[in-house]
Amino acid sequence: MRKQLRLRRAKDFARLRQQGQTIRHPLMILSLLPNDLPYNRYGIITSKRLGNAVKRNRTRRLIREAVRLLHDGLKQGYDVVIITRHESVGKPYKVIQEAVYQLFLRVNLVKENK
RNA sequence: CAAGUUUGCCAGGUGGUUGCGGUCUGCUUACGAGCAGGUUGAGGAAAGUCCGCCCUCCACAGGGUACGGUGCUGGAUAACGUCCAGGCGGAGUGAUCCGACGGCAUAGUGCAACAGAGAGUAGAUUGCAGUUGAUUAUUCAACUGUGAGGGUGAAACGGUGGUGUAAGAGACCACCAGCGUCGGCAGUGAUGUCGGCGGCUAGGCAAACCCCACCGGGAGCAAGGCAAAGCAGAUGCAAUGAGGCGACCCGUCUCGCAUCGGGUAUGCUGCAUGAUGCGUGGCGUAAGUCACGUACCAGAUAGAUAACCACCCAAGACAGAAGGCGGCUUAUCGGUAAACUUGGAUA
RNA sequence: CGGGGUAUGGCGCAGCCCGGUAGCGCGCUUGCAUGGGGUGCAAGAGGCCCUCAGUUCAAAUCUGAGUACCCCGA
Helix, strand or coil: CCHHHECCCHHHHHHHHHHCEEEECCCEEEEEEECCCCCCEEEEECCHHHCCHHHHHHHHHHHHHHHHHHHHHECCCEEEEEEECHHHCCCCHHHHHHHHHHHHHHCCCECCCC
């Protein structure tokens, strides 16, 4: 995922937390807000409660891969933050990908024809 | 062959497709960046943050006290609580391993619940023995001697055998253990060993205060430096003051400082050529060190190693750099090399 | 990334510096008092002192290693 598509400022995370629309899933939580840009930006939060650094990195990489592959099929112009929950640690890639896709479907971000 | 000890090394591999961080070259450019190709991209513990150091700021890092740390000897090192070699003590048949291992005979202070007669310049309940008196056919009482036996405790002031005695005791003797002191020899030293003399016995705890020797100024890369952006002041104290200084005093420097409130939290740098890795040789028992040659080997900043497929095998554990380095400690599926020990078998 | 702190009955805390007896408040149980409840009075139960080693005769306390939680720093 290119640097341009990443959510990087602490301000942006705070804004999503204050004003964003939030959707829950057993494996993760998704937060959404329009950003007035022609493209989406994504942020992934892996809390220290998930485990050690290896577990956090592994979980974040799987989610990032899922988002990367789904990116072209999404409506653009939103900031998206995905917060991982404890249950998502150790899950295989297929499960993570399906969870991310379901979340995008529920917030109506997937383009109709895809 | 089996069991074991020590010291090292490795930490899934190969190929394909799609992706990510750094860097180099070329091209494009709206100067924000983009595209193409090459190259490179986590560990033995990257971890815990338990020590040490480099580095940075605090004054140029000063003096004393306090406080803290280390603690057999010699060496290695930038330094260490680390490492190497040796000594002593302990464990093991052995290779080997373990040890906060200075000093309660260098001074002083303190502690030991309960039990027990007595717990520190020991003590006398029971016991043993003698004398006297009562009673009488074996007991009782008083006084004196005694510390061997029983008993308590984590711990009770040498052990064994004898002499001796009313009963006993280092009271005396022999041997053994242990202590002090003087001297010889070996060793740089810790220490070992041999001999003489002394008094016959000196208890434990210093990860109790403490004494001795040595070491330590404080804080930390969110340190610190440069640039940019932004905001709003108020109150209190004050030159016999306040701060640097966050243990205290001296000394020294600066002129403001504290509290509440408000603003910012971006970019560059520090930041990777170093006590660096590898190879060869010299010196050293070794830890190491010196010389020469050679290599450049992660550098992110919401934080780069991933996803999918195929094949192979012994079926993949613990685990992810965040300024750097030397150690220690903790986690860990396994594989492998060398040396050595013990037992068995064969020649 | 760096610095600091805490862990003791169900809950909130003492005790640790200077080692031998674990204590306080609330809560809980039982009894009394009341027609019943609350309040009150009396009695009682409940803790291998976060875990594992070491020092010591003896460790909640001293020392080392680990675990969990909390706070602070541009």
